[in-house]
Amino acid sequence: MHRYPFTMPDQRTLVANLVLLVLAGAAVMTSLSMGTVQIAPAEVIRALTGTTDDPMAAFVINELRLGRVMAGLLSGAALALAGCLMQTLARNRLATPGIIGIDNAATAFAVASVVGTGIALAPSAMALAGAATATVLAFGLAGANGTRGYRFIVAGLGIGAIAGAVTQVMLSQVAIDDANAAYPWTVGSLNARTPESVQLLALGLAVGCLALMCLSRAVNSLQFSDPVAITLGIKLKRTRLLGLGLSVLMTGLAVSVCGPVGLVALLAPELARSLCRPGKVPLTASALAGAGFMVVADLLGRTLFSPLEIPVGIITAIVGSPYLLWILLRPSTRSLT
């Protein structure tokens, strides 16, 4: 008899998640303690728990840095989760919201509200509307095949390019002050966030995580072909629609906080996949990796050339682009299709 040692939950994935959690925690602590004023980790903890005697430290940690680190944590997790989900739905590792133009469209819509085109909606709502528009368009252009195959990606690339161009046109047409205000949106930065958009993101992420817990089995089955998924009793259309909706929601809300830091959605799931047990969609690990990655990237951007600040989107692009090239150029391309 061949007994198969099943461990629930799987050990390798559990260890990977724990390691990523610890790393994200370390990134948060480092990020809170480093900056123009260095604060010892012990003092950071005292400031966070409200037991410090140093009002300066309390102010720097709780008022200046905590909000930013939380924004990075949440937006990184949301982008990575959205990326991992969309890769699975499209059965293609390139199909992340950043690549298929959702980030760019969300940005274009958000910029439209910031530069005063007369559209007075909040950037969060605009970014969400942009993300949804891009997804619907990509779907429409890809035709009946839906998320299947490269058509979705090619359509998304085109939409992303158009959205990027629209953003540039808007920026070139408005007053320089407005253009400056919108600048962080175009590169991806944690500087331009509003407290409301972060709260909305936290809410959206919580809803997304809950929904994904219910969907996880169905999402795992989507790794197979449609006939197999149907045979296993998965409601294909409902799962796709819900998954895509969640992906759009999380991307839109994240972009309204940090702008188009797209490569997180590509890199984090990839890292998670290499750490976790193969054959399962690593949703939790992706979220943790994305959160940690975003905080680290922002920390590097703040401290590398301090007092000059490099937007987090530029850091992730510098780290992420070579990686993207590597997946495109490596000899085995079977993972891409």
Next chain:
Amino acid sequence: MIPTDTLAAERITLAHRHLTVAKDLSVQLPPAKVTAIVGPNGCGKSTLLNGLARIHAPSSGTVLLNGKDIHRLPTKEVARKLALLPQENTAPEGLTVGDLVRFGRQPHQGWMTPWSEGDQRAFDHAVTAADVGYLINRPLDTLSGGQRQRAWIAMAVAQETPLLLLDEPTSALDLGHQIEVFELIRHLSGQGKTVAMVVHDLASACRYADHMVAMKQGVIIEEGAPAQIVSPALVQELYGVSCDLIHDPATGSPLLINVRRHIQKR
């Protein structure tokens, strides 16, 4: 297992976009028997199987599972009654044989329900039946075609459904493994499972099926026990080849000999 579950198609028409592939088909799978669907390439065999498995919704007519429209039943309930092994399969990179077979238990598991004793029993049985025990920790992408096919069969068997549909289950296998898979199918039907399979090799269909459905250009042209319906005339009509027919001295099943195709001068 007492065969109580029935699967039938009632005047179904199946189309890919606007191209009708199969028209007005009615079939009933005999319970606890093996049905072979045969016919030339492109005759609609796989489409019919996919129609029966609710993968392909008919543009008219109904597929009935236990007398009820299969598309109106909850899909998870159907998944506990009917398993399909499609012709081409892709698996996530790095997935092991054990994990693949484990997916077969999914229709029996509820939300957050852990792996039960029953799941383990079904798993062990499927793994033993398909002889993939020694491969259990191997990733699928490191296996030979035959080993991979047996792993997929194990997954379908682990689903423990009274109805099993297989699309060319032996196409990638060598002779030894072909026989092994066909014997497994016989064994499963002996336990009360109703099996339908698309088969290319007419001899294997004759040898291992109780019931045969012969299709040409989207229409069923003949149906019945292989020994009764297979004739040189049927072979001529299906494949455009001439042959003589003898009976296997050992098993009595029809055998085609002296098969030849007359090349028509245009």
